[in-house]
Amino acid sequence: MSEFISALAERRTRAAAAAALASRVGAGDLMVLLRDPELGVLRPAPGFPQTLAGGPSWIELIARCGEAGRFLTNVHHPDLHQLQSADVWAGPDGTVLILIGGEPKLRAWELAEACSVVLALLRSEAREDAAAVTARLAGDATRRATALASSLDQARSQLAGNARALHDALSEAARLNHELRLLNETLEQRVHEEIAERTKAEDALRQAQKMEAIGQLTGGVAHDFNNLLTVIMGGLDNMSRHLDAGTAARDEARLRRGLDMAMQSAQRAATLTARLLAFSRRQALNPTALQADRLVRGVGDLLQRSIGEHISLELVGSPGLWPAFADPNELEQALLNLAVNARDAMPAGGKLTIETQNTYLDEAYLSTVAEPVSAGQYVMVAVSDSGHGMDADTLDRVFEPFFTTKEVGKGTGLGLSQVYGFVRQSGGHIRVYSEPEQGTTVKLYLPRFHGEAATSKVSASRPDISLLRGTETVLLVEDDDGVRAYSSGVLRELGYKVIEASDAPSALATLANHPRIDLLFTDVVLPGGLHGHKLAEAVRLRRPGVRVLFTSGYTRNAIVHNGRLDPGVQLITKPFTYEDLAERLRRILDPASLDPAFS
DSSP states (O other): OHHHHHHTTOSTTHHHHHHHHHHHTTOSEEEEEEEOTTTOOEEEOTTSOSOOOOSHHHHHHHHHTTSSEEEEEEEEOTTTOSEEEEEEEEOTTSEEEEEESSOOSSOHHHHHHHTHHHHHHHHHHHHHHHHHHHHHHHHHHHHHHHHHHHHHHHHHHHHHHHHHHHHHHHHHHHHHHHHHHHOOTTHHHHHHHHHHHHHHHHHHHHHHHHHHHHHHHHHHHHHHHHHHHHHHHHHHHHHHHHHHTOSTTOOHHHHHHHHHHHHHHHHHHHHHHHHHHHHTTOSOBOOEEEOHHHHHHHTHHHHHHHHOTTEEEEEEOOTTOOOEEEOHHHHHHHHHHHHHHHHHHOTTOEEEEEEEEEEEEOHHHHTTOSSOOOOEEEEEEEEEEOSOOOOHHHHHTTTSTTOOOSOTTSOOSOHHHHHHHHHHHTTOEEEEEEOTTSOEEEEEEEEBOSSOOOOOOOOOOOOOGGGGOOOOEEEEEOSOHHHHHHHHHHHHHTTOEEEEESSHHHHHHHGGGOSOOOEEEEESSOGGGOOHHHHHHHHHHHOTTOEEEEEESOOTTTSEETTEEOTTOOEEESSOOHHHHHHHHHHHHOGGGSOGGGO
């Protein structure tokens, strides 16, 4: 008997060895099924035939294997196409051993005990197969991303050609201006003709400047994403090679380093896209009434740690400061960006001052400002440093994306662009004052809030992940297969019951078959014309008590208007992590169960 069991360890001949073992114990056939930990379904073990006969008898058998135990039943044999006796043993770890037909001398559970080592080997092989598939899918995704970056490089090359065409257009405009000064006859008619030509040239200039800016932006995106993809692909390739090497040659430390490299680069890529959305004023803001001097004092320790002890930090408040209306999280990020820029401008040490005060922007001042700004009352937050300052040429380009005066690798050129986008999207104004060797002052003008500002809550650390589990039923609606698979896996791991749908019509159709749905977790942009916010309205008409959590990488205008989330809307932006989703779900479903700072 031990020889027959040992033969099952060889994967290539496992099917034949299983048949021989079945015959040895007096059964017609032997099958082993393993439960997939991700999908929760039973699959034939590696080395066994990967298809089942199907039919009602097999459906009933598999359903009974949902719980550990042993039982006798009848099933259709895959080859004989007739009912055969089946002795079934279902283990607590999802392993199922079945003896089909014949007159077995041993029960299935007795054979399972004798084959415990071989069954453990089968489970290990199944896990390795799943890991290899995951690594292969990740490699495919990185190759597609590389192809996208290559397309962006090609677009930049085409835009460079448009810039050359602009130079030719400007030369032609100069020639026409020269001829205009020389002509005296039919002056009025010629003036009209020349004005028309000049207008055309100016339109071409503005278009070319716009295309040049887009070229610089796409080039910077392609450059940074290529660097990030290199690290991600390198880490995944390292993991793939070690997984292929087998268990004996596997270096767990190197696998962890590869995983950490890929994760860190992915997080940097998410930060880069967030900064691009901030610059383009497409991020979803959640503005509230806030007391700017309290917020500044609250982040004072963080700013001091960020700039180092060689730079002194002074916070200057203002008595009677008005409440401002802005997103407090984005304001904190803006102050951190400005503090880091100031630190880099003072390598030998210096002083950083953050000052708040009330101010009024009148029409006389605003007439000197190129961008549209409304006259009125504002709360000013000024960040000043004693660093090396900037010249006039640098000041003219200070808000351009990917423009930086730092050394290669020291900055992305998106810090001030992000601050500019946040302030303008908030309905405010930003101004930079600087001279070489005289330091720099950046003034943020935020709209005044007419009313009382709520008391700011002290930030708390994230709760223990074990407190963020749930048992509610979640309707998950996501058209991207990869994102849906990841989201459903996280939800199930957190204990939730998950109902999946790829679009709004199929999501609405599931309502009739599921009487209890506690939360709708839907993408904002869905195929078929019925987007997430319309789906949420339809679901709430049928189930008024259902909570809703939206997700999106780019919100458009479905749930965000004038750059701000609609009242009462809950949004988690892509990409999100396991802990981000866990915490957000509990805050929506049961806020009282968390620390008061999170409720």
